[in-house]
Amino acid sequence: MKIKKIESKQFAGIKGVSVDFKDKLNVIYGKNESGKSTIIDLIYSMLFQNASLDKRTDRDFIENSFPHSSDGTEKNYIEGSIIIENKNDIYTLSKEWASKNGVAKMIDANGNIIKDENEINEILKTILIYGEGVYRNIVFTSQKIPQNTLESIFGECKKGDSNVREELHSILMQSVATLGGADIDAIENKIKEKLKMLGDHFDIKTMAPEGGINKKWKKEVGIILKAYYRLNDLNTELTEVTEYEDNIDAFNKQKKELNEEKNEIQNILSGIASIETTFEKRKILQGNYNYQKEFEENAKIDLNTWEGFENDKAQLEKQKCEEVLKEDLQIVETANSIISKNESILSALTLSAKIDNKSDKKLKVSNIDSGEEIIENNGEYDIKGCTEIDLDGIINIKLYPKDVDVDKFKNELDKNRFKVNDIFKKYQVKNSVELNDKFDKYNKFISQKESIDNNYEKFIRQYEEKYASINGLKSLIEKAKDEQEKLQKQISEIKIPEVYEGISDFDAYKKDKQEKINKINSEEEIINDSLQVYRDKLAGRDSDSLKEQIIPLKDEYDNNVAEYKHYEHIYQVFNQLKQTINISPMSGIDNLFEDYLGIISNHSITTKTGNDSVIIASNDNKLTANTLSEGTKETIGLAFKLAVIETLFKNGGGLAIFDDSFTDLDEDRRNEACKLIEKFSQNNQVIFVTCDKVYLGLFTNANVINI
Amino acid sequence: MIKIFLTGDNHFGRKFANYKMKDIIIEKRYESFKKMVDKANEEKCNYFVIAGDLFDNTNNIPTADVKKVIEYIKKFEGEVIVLPGNHDFYSEDEKIWQTFSKQIEGIDNILLMKEYKEYKDTVGDEEISFFPAFCDAKHSSENKLSLYKDYDFNENRYNVLLAHGAIEGLSADMEGQYFMMTKNELNSMGVDCCLIGHTHIPYPSNLNEDKPIECDGIFNAGTHSQLDWHNNTDGECFIITLSRDENKKKVEAKKYCSGILRFFDLYVDVMNKDLNLSIKNIIDKNVIADKKNVVLRVNIKGTISTDVYEKKEEIYQNLLGDFLEYDKEDKDLVEEISLEKIKKEFAETSFVAKLLETLSDRPVEQRIAYNLIKEVMG
Structure with missing residues (x-):
């Protein structure tokens, strides 16, 4: 793109201006206030300022570009036209700026007239290649590039594995990235600052303060954490208030239950007076009943005993028992002892006999004691006891131990045996055992009889005294039964409410109930105190109002969190982008920059490779942005700017505007700068505005425009 | 025939602190309340029933608000029945009811139902009984209907149950802490109609403003004037008619839009x-x-x-x-x-x-x- 011509009848301070430009270097020369800079403003406005103006958004343009008349009134008419060449096509654009109704007109290469400003802007966009930002920030801006860009140029770049060229390119790309925008580090710092301001000491992952939900940070509390604490405080308060309310509910419930219990007891107590007499009456009746019942039971026992006695006595009367004399028992005993002794004497002889009866007389061998014949025939025999041998009429032999009077013992024995048998016969018993039994039986009978007689004497007297007779007793029992029945009926007729049943002691009962009431009263007092405590604690607060209060706070908190997340995402995008700055390279910028550096420093300033980094050096001395003189900074900045423009407009369509530049440069630097511009203008258009004649001599091949 | 005007959930005393126009909001809600009393008088209703939450809380209602409410309701030409709800529950000595009771001394047409018992009344030849199942706490997992579950209702009278609490399916009570009851439970109570408060949206929702329709007997008029963003209602109240049709009891109702504020x-x-x-x-x-x-x-x-x-x-x-x-x-x-x-x-x-x-x-x-x-x- 080349600017061929600019014209204006009226624009800011200029009137009736017409300037033709050449393709390469153009120098606009004029005195101060001659309107040189206004021409540059006009070119810019022709390209970027819509004809229809908005009073609000275009306030600065209106303020600066509309001429002020001498009487202070504003004139509302300014205009201009520009001729542009692009790829050998000529475009003529004219604009009349006015509030709302501005007019723009473009005649394109084919002679078409375009009046729609949007359409015109679309065509301009194609011609200009880049947006207004590039023109405003790079093309039309001063060669004094921002400090941060400058620092970026002098920034070291770690070589790593890549080569010097790549690194230099990388440095320059980062510098380009700051040009016409904002300092990347400053943006990063700002994002971090915002993240810190919002999220300081707050962990967005756990949505809690760093260090846990209970951690109370006092310093560096971010906005989110502040909102979190506020919300937390309110939620804690809500929990507290809800708890108080629940406690009040619970106490009220308890109180109510106690009240019901108290009322119930009081009802019982107030009913007790009327019931008391009835109760007493029933108690007496019950006592009587119990007495009758007891009497009946005892009388029945007495009757049983009495009848038993009578019965026993009658039975005994019927029984008979033979008397056995004790002296008979003793006689038997003495006789038996003699019998036993004599028997043993008479049987104490043991003999062996060999008998051979040679006669025809009968031999009789018998035991002396028993008289029993022991041997009938001849033969050998063992003989026991005193023995008598008698051969009929011939001989009689008695055999017995020496010194024993057999006859006497035999006689004594027989006598005693007779005595015993006599007594046995008397009592009709067979032996001593039977006799003893009979004696025992007799004795038992006698003692039983005595006992019955004794008891009879003892109890019956009593019973007779007490009841007169058995029949008398029986009728008393019947009477007691009747009495009980009667009392039972009377008792059952007395109605006592169930609640009072079982009371044995009314005074104790009343006392017990009163104590219960007292206990309830004191419990109630405690509850009332507790209620008061919780009401005081509530202090007019209620959970619903708190919930209402929490809503906007929660919104605020959520909004803060959302904002934090936005910043977090922006930071993420930022970092990704930062990694890819070199990926869209502006190839050739490094060569151009080195060329320009060489020109302005007579090749004393070069890019060099340090040990492991790339630096800009002057005669092997590393240069840094801070150690440079303002003049050197400006010339290096100029080299960079021109390299950028030339790279942006690769096909030579670049444009650079210099408006009263180099005023701070010394002569040498100025000369270098001019060399640089001349070099640049070989392939690009330059409009150099100055009020200093010296430049007219410095540029060897310039189109000088005198204003 | 007996006519009952039903409202509830009026929440007077609420501060509306989050609103810039709180004073006007409060005033407009009173204005709607006044409209209701006027309408009830115009309809010659026998009872003006407030089914709970007349006030916003129990301990922090300015006496001026209590007085103002009483000033309106005492102008009702029948009997006003006030039932404590969960916001203004009655357990014994809540401040709001102390103030209220003191302020209604000498006014004989306002009755605060604070006992669980049958309240009997007569209207002409008709006899009516009210059974209040009011709230005695802010929260409760159990409703108060059980108090009247096995009650021997006299069939010859009109039996009206008054209750306050969430109705399953109509109001949100996720945690079941607002005296939750079900429609089945209410239907099986054996009363002629149930007048309920708590849910701010009206039930039934199909009532007309002019012609009464026959209903199933469960009524929740909702708030008389919308209270916040949450409940989308134009603010209604019900006019319920209890009558006999050949000795069979009939319950009909129509609505009245009292709400001004939306x-x-x-x-x-x-x-x-x-x-x-x-x-x-x-x-x-x-x-x-x-x-x-x-x-x-x-x-x-x-x-x-x-x-x-x-x-x-x-x-x-x-x-x-x-x-x-x-x-x-x-x-x-x-x-x-x-x-x-x-x-x-x-x-x-x-x-x-x-x-x-x-x-x-x-x-x-x-x-x-x-x-x-x-x-x-x-």
């Missing part, structure tokens, strides 16, 4: 970058009340052009300024940052231009980044 919570997604039309459409579609009586909250999101963005407050004022109160939430409404704008303001070769371009699919973040860059550039 709350609307609107969500606007800006279409075609037209903020004005987008808001207008949503308002036209949703707001069916006089603007002067509407409290509006508008949540707006979307992208609009710089021109519109700069004029948005003006647009809000034009569209919303006539409402009683409006609150707008437009943090997600952003000024569009077009590629042109980026190229105009920044060199497109610059990092910031690229950053803004990359964020173009997230307008909110793009805007934040833009502001941040501007802040950095000074």
Whole structure:
């Protein structure tokens, strides 16, 4: 793109201006206030300022570009036209700026007239290649590039594995990235600052303060954490208030239950007076009943005993028992002892006999004691006891131990045996055992009889005294039964409410109930105190109002969190982008920059490779942005700017505007700068505005425009 | 025939602290209350039943509010029945009821039902009994219906149950802490009708304003005047008629719209970058009340052009300024940052231009980044 011509009848301070430009270097020369800079403003406005103006958004343009008349009134008419060449096509654009109704007109290469400003802007966009930002920030801006860009140029770049060229390119790309925008580090710092301001000491992952939900940070509390604490405080308060309310509910419930219990007891107590007499009456009746019942039971026992006695006595009367004399028992005993002794004497002889009866007389061998014949025939025999041998009429032999009077013992024995048998016969018993039994039986009978007689004497007297007779007793029992029945009926007729049943002691009962009431009263007092405590604690607060209060706070908190997340995402995008700055390279910028550096420093300033980094050096001395003189900074900045423009407009369509530049440069630097511009203008258009004649001599091949 | 006017959930004493126009909001709610009393008198109702939550809480209601409420209800020409709800529960000595009882001394047509018992009354030849199942606590997992479950109701009388609590399926009571009851439970009580409070939306919802219709006997009129954004109701009350049709008892009802104040919570997604039309459409579609009586909250999101963005407050004022109160939430409404704008303001070769371009699919973040860059550039 080349600017061929600019014209204006009226624009800011200029009137009736017409300037033709050449393709390469153009120098606009004029005195101060001659309107040189206004021409540059006009070119810019022709390209970027819509004809229809908005009073609000275009306030600065209106303020600066509309001429002020001498009487202070504003004139509302300014205009201009520009001729542009692009790829050998000529475009003529004219604009009349006015509030709302501005007019723009473009005649394109084919002679078409375009009046729609949007359409015109679309065509301009194609011609200009880049947006207004590039023109405003790079093309039309001063060669004094921002400090941060400058620092970026002098920034070291770690070589790593890549080569010097790549690194230099990388440095320059980062510098380009700051040009016409904002300092990347400053943006990063700002994002971090915002993240810190919002999220300081707050962990967005756990949505809690760093260090846990209970951690109370006092310093560096971010906005989110502040909102979190506020919300937390309110939620804690809500929990507290809800708890108080629940406690009040619970106490009220308890109180109510106690009240019901108290009322119930009081009802019982107030009913007790009327019931008391009835109760007493029933108690007496019950006592009587119990007495009758007891009497009946005892009388029945007495009757049983009495009848038993009578019965026993009658039975005994019927029984008979033979008397056995004790002296008979003793006689038997003495006789038996003699019998036993004599028997043993008479049987104490043991003999062996060999008998051979040679006669025809009968031999009789018998035991002396028993008289029993022991041997009938001849033969050998063992003989026991005193023995008598008698051969009929011939001989009689008695055999017995020496010194024993057999006859006497035999006689004594027989006598005693007779005595015993006599007594046995008397009592009709067979032996001593039977006799003893009979004696025992007799004795038992006698003692039983005595006992019955004794008891009879003892109890019956009593019973007779007490009841007169058995029949008398029986009728008393019947009477007691009747009495009980009667009392039972009377008792059952007395109605006592169930609640009072079982009371044995009314005074104790009343006392017990009163104590219960007292206990309830004191419990109630405690509850009332507790209620008061919780009401005081509530202090007019209620959970619903708190919930209402929490809503906007929660919104605020959520909004803060959302904002934090936005910043977090922006930071993420930022970092990704930062990694890819070199990926869209502006190839050739490094060569151009080195060329320009060489020109302005007579090749004393070069890019060099340090040990492991790339630096800009002057005669092997590393240069840094801070150690440079303002003049050197400006010339290096100029080299960079021109390299950028030339790279942006690769096909030579670049444009650079210099408006009263180099005023701070010394002569040498100025000369270098001019060399640089001349070099640049070989392939690009330059409009150099100055009020200093010296430049007219410095540029060897310039189109000088005198204003 | 007996006529009962039913309201509830009036929540007098609520401070509306989050609203700028709180005084007007409170006043308009009183105005609706007055409308109800006038209507009840015009309809010659025998009873004016307030089924709980007449007041907003138990311990923090200014006496002036209590007096004001009493001033209105004492003008009712029949009997006023006040039932404690969960917000203004009665357990024994709550401050609100102490104040209320003191203020109604000497007024013989206001009855605070604070005992669980049968309240008998006579209207002409008809006999009626009220059975109050009022709230005795702020929260309760059990309702109070069991008190009358095995009650031997006299069939010859009109038996009316009064209760306050959530009705399953009608009101949200996720935690079951608001005296929850079911319709089946109410239907099986054996009374002629149940007058319930708690749910702010009216039930049944099919009543007419002019002609009464026969009903199943469960009535929850809801709040007489909308209280907040949550319950979308125009504020109703019911007029219930108990009569006999050949000795068979009949329950009919109609509604009366007492509400003046409306709350609307609107969500606007800006279409075609037209903020004005987008808001207008949503308002036209949703707001069916006089603007002067509407409290509006508008949540707006979307992208609009710089021109519109700069004029948005003006647009809000034009569209919303006539409402009683409006609150707008437009943090997600952003000024569009077009590629042109980026190229105009920044060199497109610059990092910031690229950053803004990359964020173009997230307008909110793009805007934040833009502001941040501007802040950095000074």
